[in-house]
Amino acid sequence: xxxxxxxxxxxxxxxxxxxxxxxxxxxxxxxxxxxxxxxxxxxxxxxxxxxxxxxxxxxxxxxxxxxxxxxxxxxxxxxxxxxxxxxxxxxxxxxxxxxxxxxxxxxxxxxxxxxxxxxxxxxxxxxxxxxxxxxxxxxxxxxxxxxxxxxxxxxxxxxxxxxxxxxxxxxxxxxxxxxxxxxxxxxxxxxxxxxxxxxxxxxxxxxxxxxxxxxxxxxxxxxxxxxxxxxxxxxxxxxxxxxxxxxxxxxxxxxxxxxxxxxxxxxxxxxxxxxxxxxxxxxxxxxxxxxxxxxxxxxxxxxxxxxxxxxxxxxxxxxxxxxxxxxxxxxxxxxxxxxxxxxxxxxxxxxxxxxxxxxxxxxxxxxxxxxxxxxxxxxxxxxxxxxxxxxxxxxxxxxxxxxxxxxxxxxxxxxxxxxxxxxxxxxxxxxxxxxxxxxxxxxxxxxxxxxxxx
Numbered sequence: 001x002x003x004x005x006x007x008x009x010x011x012x013x014x015x016x017x018x019x020x021x022x023x024x025x026x027x028x029x030x031x032x033x034x035x036x037x038x039x040x041x042x043x044x045x046x047x048x049x050x051x052x053x054x055x056x057x058x059x060x061x062x063x064x065x066x067x068x069x070x071x072x073x074x075x076x077x078x079x080x081x082x083x084x085x086x087x088x089x090x091x092x093x094x095x096x097x098x099x100x101x102x103x104x105x106x107x108x109x110x111x112x113x114x115x116x117x118x119x120x121x122x123x124x125x126x127x128x129x130x131x132x133x134x135x136x137x138x139x140x141x142x143x144x145x146x147x148x149x150x151x152x153x154x155x156x157x158x159x160x161x162x163x164x165x166x167x168x169x170x171x172x173x174x175x176x177x178x179x180x181x182x183x184x185x186x187x188x189x190x191x192x193x194x195x196x197x198x199x200x201x202x203x204x205x206x207x208x209x210x211x212x213x214x215x216x217x218x219x220x221x222x223x224x225x226x227x228x229x230x231x232x233x234x235x236x237x238x239x240x241x242x243x244x245x246x247x248x249x250x251x252x253x254x255x256x257x258x259x260x261x262x263x264x265x266x267x268x269x270x271x272x273x274x275x276x277x278x279x280x281x282x283x284x285x286x287x288x289x290x291x292x293x294x295x296x297x298x299x300x301x302x303x304x305x306x307x308x309x310x311x312x313x314x315x316x317x318x319x320x321x322x323x324x325x326x327x328x329x330x331x332x333x334x335x336x337x338x339x340x341x342x343x344x345x346x347x348x349x350x351x352x353x354x355x356x357x358x359x360x361x362x363x364x365x366x367x368x369x370x371x372x373x374x375x376x377x378x379x380x381x382x383x384x385x386x387x388x389x390x391x392x393x394x395x396x397x398x399x400x401x402x403x404x405x406x407x408x409x410x411x412x413x414x415x416x417x418x419x420x421x422x423x424x425x426x427x428x429x430x431x432x433x434x435x436x437x438x439x440x441x442x443x444x445x446x447x448x449x450x451x452x453x454x
Contacts (some may be wrong), residue, residue: 111204114190115142115156117197131183131204133175147174152202155187159200163189170207178424182211216415237278245271277405290329290416294440297323297372300334301359308341308357315345315355323361324372326437328417333437336413336421339406340376340433346399348380348430355379363439370439379430383423391423 111128115121124137137145146153151171158164166187173181184205189197248267251260301319309317326333341359348355358377364370383391390396392411397404414421419437426432 111202111206113137113142113202113204114199115160115202116199117160119143119160121145122199128204131181131206132173133177133179133181150174152183152185155185156200156202159187159189160197163191163197165189178427179422180208180424182207212420216420219411219415237274241271241275241278245275290332292327293330295326295328295330295333297326297333297361297374300330300337301361301374304334304337304341305359307338308345311342312345312349312355315349315357317341317345317357317359319359319361321361322363323374324363324370324439326372326417327440328437332413333417336410336435337374337376339410340421340435343406344376344378344380344431344433348378351379353379365439372437372439374435374437376433376435377426377430378432382425382429383431388423388425392421 106125108125109127111131112123112125113121113128114123119141121137121140121142129135129137132146134145142156143153146156150173152173155166155169155171159166166185169185169187171183171185173183175181184207186203188201190199190201191197245268248264248271251264252268301323305317305319309315337359341357344357345355348357356379360375360377362373362375364373384398387396387398392407393404394408395404397406411421414435414437417437419435421436422434424432424434
């Protein structure tokens with residue numbers, strides 16, 4: 001009985017212990033489940049808050065649309081700022097390219113003319129105005145600016161009309177000042193793809209000095225050839241003239257009267273005239289012997305003006321300006337200036353209000369060398385258009401008793417001194433002969449350094 005009770009008590013205790021263990025396990029399990037649940041709830045709350053801040057709530061459609069539009073607008077503004085930045089960069093690049101093009105056009109040594117399809121000069125550079133001798137070319141009709149009948153106008157018209165290209169053409173241009181200039185011209189049409197001609201580009205180069213240099217070289221070659229040719233002829237002429245003159249003098253000395261004596265006098269007169277022509281021709285053809293000396297042009301001009309004034313007192317002759325010193329032969333230079341001044345005085349001697357001759361001097365100095373310009377003006381009738389290109393040719397003259405060698409000799413003397421002589425008509429009437437001579441080169445003075453001095 002006692003044993004049964006003890007076993008029953010033990011069994012009860014076991015059941016009590018098992019119940020307590022089960023309750024504890026359930027409590028621990030419940031606690032774990034509660035902690036896990038709270039963890040997931042907190043995580044979900046955080047995700048909800050992030051979604052609420054990053055995306056609009058779907059429970060309010062108007063708020064969602066407004067937020068979406070605000071996002072799109074923000075992106076468009078950012079893209080607009082980027083486009084503005086790129087546009088500013090491209091604009092600055094275009095302005096830089098335009099300025100560079102303008103500087104290149106303005107500073108290029110060749111003249112540039114751009115003529116549009118209507119015949120208006122839309123663009124030009126300073127070199128073009130200098131080459132053409134015309135100021136204010138922009139927005140003028142090319143035919144009016146260049147001259148209706150000029151060669152340059154004809155070339156531009158052909159280019160605009162037919163699209164013809166001209167390369168390295170040489171034309172003569174007469175600016176408002178009146179001096180003739182030789183220009184090198186290149187003209188090409190402006191096209192956009194296969195469209196019609198929208199204009200013409202004209203490049204201009206002043207070849208006046210080059211043409212004058214070529215002319216002087218050709219003149220020297222002609223003079224050398226002519227000198228060789230005339231050397232033998234001159235002796236034959238002189239011998240024949242001396243024989244004719246001798247027989248004519250014998251007839252006169254024998255006292256032949258009547259027609260024989262008159263014929264002898266005429267023979268002597270014609271012989272003297274021919275001898276003078278041969279002598280002048282030899283001066284032109286024979287190589288000049290130029291002495292190397294310093295010539296004071298002021299003194300030479302004073303003597304020339306005084307001599308011509310005494311020979312033609314009805315003409316008022318004066319001189320003004322600056323006359324420097326040149327290297328050459330004083331006698332030959334005096335002969336050249338005397339010939340030009342006398343021709344000017346004779347040309348205006350019969351002027352209505354009295355003849356006037358002015359000899360003007362101008363000097364131009366450079367860094368090392370310079371030039372002396374002497375211009376002889378007169379108020380005579382001027383030079384005819386047909387006579388202008390023949391003035392300096394041998395045996396061409398407009399005078400009744402002239403030999404046609406005066407200006408030819410003048411040109412030879414000036415060319416032999418390294419200069420040139422030109423002729424032109426004055427706008428106010430009369431003619432002008434321009435003589436240009438080189439001034440002596442300046443030799444740089446040696447400057448002694450203080451460090452090298454003793």
